[in-house]
């Protein structure tokens with residue numbers, strides 16, 4: 001079994017290495033669909049009364065920006081443990097976003113926040129990288145206010161055949177090659193395919209969320225299930 005601490009430091013190191021290519025490769029590899037997926041995630045945010053949203057694994061801040069675009073009254077805490085990713089996101093913050101999006105170096109497994117302090121949590125393409133997942137769910141539930149919502153955007157399990165297997169061929173053969181060509185990091189984009197294939201199918205992840213204590217859970221598949229949006233709430 002992987003040691004969680006070693007896993008976290010390997011993940012932070014890997015994202016640090018590819019950070020400067022990250023946005024460009026997202027657009028290329030998803031043919032621009034990544035921003036649509038983030039918009040869908042933001043549309044499902046429940047800002048609550050205080051409008052304090054925690055964007056976990058915030059990376060280069062595209063989700064935080066999508067949330068502020070959809071809900072301009074919100075304040076977004078943008079947490080990620082990889083500083084180079086957050087630093088590359090900073091120049092994207094203009095006008096009110098400079099004050100209302102707060103990038104913080106923090107680990108999703110041990111959040112520097114009080115219990116019941118945030119209205120909503122988002123995490124996009126982050127949960128797949130976090131081990132153990134149940135600890136991340138526990139932390140989310142701890143800091144969410146009762147009735148607060150978690151919105152989890154992640155790739156579906158790459159084991160599911162999509163578009164007659166065309167997507168699977170793309171995921172396993174084409175994507176790692178394009179990623180390696182641009183980023184010069186072969187391992188990082190093999191890691192992407194590998195972790196997508198190892199990731200649980202949506203009903204299994206939903207069950208894990210329920211076991212962790214989320215209620216009113218549900219998921220919707222985006223782009224034929226290439227990506228899934230999971231929702232769950234903290235009991236009132």
Ligand SMILES: C[S@@+](CC[C@H](N)C(=O)[O-])C[C@H]1O[C@@H](n2cnc3c(N)ncnc32)[C@H](O)[C@@H]1O
Nearest residue numbers: 057058059080081082085107108124125126129
């Ligand atoms: C694939 S990127 C997603 C970034 C962003 N959410 C987006 O939509 O582009 C995954 C991010 O998760 C972060 N991450 C992974 N594990 C984490 C953890 N335990 N705590 C905080 N951030 C973590 C990585 O540093 C990386 O920036």
